Structure formats: C-alpha cells, structure tokens
Amino acid sequence: MPEYIQRSLRRITGTRQATIDTIEPGTIAVSPRRPIDRFDVGAITEVLDLATKIGAVLLDSGTSARDTQAQVEFVAGAYGIEDVDVDVTYNRIMVSARRGATLPPITTMQQVDYRSLDFTRLADIDRLIRHIRNSGITPSTAHRMVDKIVAAPHPYPHWVSTCAWGAMASGVSLLLGGGLLVAVVTFLTTVVIVAVNRRINRLGTPVFFQQVLGGFIAVVPAAVISELSDRLGVHMVPSQVIAAGIVVLLSGLPLVGSLQDAITGAPITGVARFFELLLMTAGIIAGVGTAIRVLEGVGIYLPTLTTLTRFDAVDLPIQVAGGAIASAAYAVASYAELRAAPVAFLSGAIGSAIALGVLLWAPVGPVIADGIAAVLVGLVGGLLARRALTPPQVVAVAGITPLLPGLAVYRGLYGLLSEQTLSGITWMASALGIGCALAAGVTLGEFIARTLRRPSFLREDHPHTWGSGRRRRRSGG
Numbered sequence: 001m002p003e004y005i006q007r008s009l010r011r012i013t014g015t016r017q018a019t020i021d022t023i024e025p026g027t028i029a030v031s032p033r034r035p036i037d038r039f040d041v042g043a044i045t046e047v048l049d050l051a052t053k054i055g056a057v058l059l060d061s062g063t064s065a066r067d068t069q070a071q072v073e074f075v076a077g078a079y080g081i082e083d084v085d086v087d088v089t090y091n092r093i094m095v096s097a098r099r100g101a102t103l104p105p106i107t108t109m110q111q112v113d114y115r116s117l118d119f120t121r122l123a124d125i126d127r128l129i130r131h132i133r134n135s136g137i138t139p140s141t142a143h144r145m146v147d148k149i150v151a152a153p154h155p156y157p158h159w160v161s162t163c164a165w166g167a168m169a170s171g172v173s174l175l176l177g178g179g180l181l182v183a184v185v186t187f188l189t190t191v192v193i194v195a196v197n198r199r200i201n202r203l204g205t206p207v208f209f210q211q212v213l214g215g216f217i218a219v220v221p222a223a224v225i226s227e228l229s230d231r232l233g234v235h236m237v238p239s240q241v242i243a244a245g246i247v248v249l250l251s252g253l254p255l256v257g258s259l260q261d262a263i264t265g266a267p268i269t270g271v272a273r274f275f276e277l278l279l280m281t282a283g284i285i286a287g288v289g290t291a292i293r294v295l296e297g298v299g300i301y302l303p304t305l306t307t308l309t310r311f312d313a314v315d316l317p318i319q320v321a322g323g324a325i326a327s328a329a330y331a332v333a334s335y336a337e338l339r340a341a342p343v344a345f346l347s348g349a350i351g352s353a354i355a356l357g358v359l360l361w362a363p364v365g366p367v368i369a370d371g372i373a374a375v376l377v378g379l380v381g382g383l384l385a386r387r388a389l390t391p392p393q394v395v396a397v398a399g400i401t402p403l404l405p406g407l408a409v410y411r412g413l414y415g416l417l418s419e420q421t422l423s424g425i426t427w428m429a430s431a432l433g434i435g436c437a438l439a440a441g442v443t444l445g446e447f448i449a450r451t452l453r454r455p456s457f458l459r460e461d462h463p464h465t466w467g468s469g470r471r472r473r474r475s476g477g
Helices: 002-013 041-060 065-078 119-135 139-151 158-175 180-202 207-227 238-251 255-263 267-297 313-333 340-361 366-387 392-403 406-417 421-452
Strands: 084-088 092-097 106-111 458-460 473-475
Touching: 041 065, 041 084, 041 092, 041 106, 041 119, 041 139, 065 084, 065 092, 065 119, 065 255, 119 139, 119 392, 158 180, 158 238, 158 313, 158 392, 180 207, 180 238, 207 238, 207 267, 238 267, 238 392, 238 406, 255 267, 255 392, 255 421, 267 406, 313 340, 313 392, 340 366, 340 392, 366 392, 366 421, 392 421, 406 421
Parallel strands: none
Antiparallel strands: 084 092, 092 106, 458 473
C-alpha cells in the first residue's frame, strides 16, 4: 500500500524540477564547461550581458527579485564566472564580476522596460536556461536565442487574448454566484474594456489612466441594464458584473511578486511593486467612483448592497467551474502556452473549491479561506506545473486570480460613496487582507512544492574557477 501511494504521488509531481528548483542562493548548479580567463574582458562582458538580458525578461514577467537574482547568478556561473554581485531592483538589474584584487570589476546593467504580459516568453526563457545547463551552448548562441525570444510576436492574435479576458470575467461572475445574463454582460463589458485600453495604450497613455477608464466602463453597462431590468423582464445583480470587471483589472498587477519580494528578503523592490499595486488599484476605484456619480447625476442609481452573498452547497459545482474557467482563460489571455491552460484550469478549480468549501463549512472569514486556498494552489499548482514543464509562476498566478477581492473593493467603495464610512473602510481593509493572504499563501505553497522537488547535489571543489577557495560548487540538476 505505501508503495502504491508513492507511485501515485510520483505521477502527480513528476520527476522534473523547475529551473529555479535546481538553484540555491550562493551556489551554481553545474560545472562550467569553458572557464573564462579573468583577463578576457570581452568574453566576461558577453556572459554578463547575457545574464542581465535573461534576468530582465524574468523580472518583467513578475518573477520575484530573489529568484531573478538566483537565475542570473546561475547563468554567469554556468560559463565560469562565479564571483559576481547581482543587484536586482524594481526596474533595473546590475551584475558586477570581481576579477581579484589587482583588476577592476566588470559591470553590466539592464533596464527593465514595461512590456505586455507574455507567459510564453517566460516559458521560452525557462527552457533556454535549461538548455544552458544541460547542453553548454556558447554565449553567442544564447544571445541570439534571447534576442529571438524577446523580439518574437505573441503566440496567437490579440482577438484571442481579448476573448479570453472576457471568458475570464464570465468565469469570475459565475464564481460570485451570477447567472447566464450576468456572464454574457460581463463578457461583453470586459471585451470593450480590454479593446479600449489596448488602443489607448498604443498612444502611450499611462497605465493609471487606463485603470480609471476600465473602472468607469465596468460600471456603466451593469447600471443601465439594472435600471431597465423591469422593462426588459430580466433580473441581474450589477455588483457581480462590476466585481468581475475589477478582478480583470486587478489580475495584471504584481500582487504575488510584491509580497514574494517582501517575504524573501527584497523589501525595497517589494515596496516599489506594492506601491504600484496600490496606485493602480486607486485608478480602478477612481473610475468606478466617477461612474457611480455620473450615473446618479442622470438619475440611474445602483441598487443598495446587502451583506455577504449567500450560497448553498448545491451551487458549489457551478461556482468551482467558474473559478476554473477564469484561471484557464487568464492563462490564455496572458499568452501562456496552450499546454499550460489545463494545468491552470485544475489549479483554479482547486483554489475555488477550497475557498468556497472553507467559507461554507468552517466558521472563518474570506481572508483565512482565501489564504488556505492560496497555499494549496501554490503547492499543487507548483507540482503540476513541473509535470507539464510550465513555469510555476504561470499556474500559481492563474490559480489565485479568480479569488482576487473584486467584490470587496466594490463594496468598500460603495460604502464610502454612500455615507457608510465604517462599512466602506471595513471592506477596503478586507480587500487588502485578502490580497495579502493570497500572495503570502501562494508563496508558502510554492516554497513547499520547491522543497518537495528539491534535488540532491554532489558538491565538489573546482580549483579552476573563480572563488573556489571560498565557495563550493554543485553539479547535477
């Protein structure tokens, strides 16, 4: 029986490790195949420039500063440059190679520019690092591969991503208890938000104002249809549509990365990312608040919000399905590889089922319920991602996305605008608590998954490499 259980677990977790799992801080996962002479300035600069390019893609994709630093050190060490200092900040990576007491260090720097989220690019970089580790390709070849990855177009057209954002919003509305009408209205509203924001983004409009416009658009259709519901003979809860739109706008923000940086010892980068998160959330709040006031000015009032939306156990399958659809759609919307979608679907189903189940059967609030769900998403999603050779970050972020506190943000804003200050502040604090619980939970789950999959390394000295008297290198992976 124990052997059967072990075989079953092995099928789930697989035998592969994510690239970052094979890297521990301060050590290198492979022996350099071609150690570089410390007097060869050109060769050293070429390797450092390669490492910073790879790190820039990782950091831009939301990878934590500590994991980015570890992989930059790994790439440099794979080519024989072990004694390096790597400084990763919010939008900059600087790598300096020491060459002893008599020679000046060589330093390269890479600015991390904002690009649209593309999880396929992240997966390609992950495979490139594996290739460097396993095949020992030359730095010039690796440079060409990085340039090709960065310059490559998205794997499928924009309209596919736009429809996926709409499907994600529809899934979130089902998770919140909405019906078919809510799902359809949410889909159409989100498609308009994404299409408009994509167009104004091409004009160079700051992201803050894109969030403001997105929040405004999220409110108007729901409020108008709610006002005309009696004439149309339909029933719709506008808060479910608005909350789903808020979740879509929140989903692209660096929530997990900011908390990961703060937890894993990169507080400066974590604070910068968290401030960006708060600023973009403020843009959403401004847009939603403006829409509510404008609609009230023309005589359209949103219905008064009651307390928490209650649901029965019989509704659980539909809501879990909604969360799973939202996760898979988010993966596709972020240009993840298609093989990542089923893993994201399963991760979203697990997270939604755990969160709803805890709320339904345990006397705890949404903060604890979502935190528990996030731990399971980080753990199970991380193991499944390694099985599918998908970066764990893709699955983890997609798995917690349906649980983002869109409804709590809307309830808090509605309370503040309706002279229910105490209720509004309480819901805003709840939204902040849920967001932190999700990020911290998925970080803990990923750490556990990484520990379960951590390989054993043979350690040995390499006298031909830099710093061999102070550090030990490791082989394998």
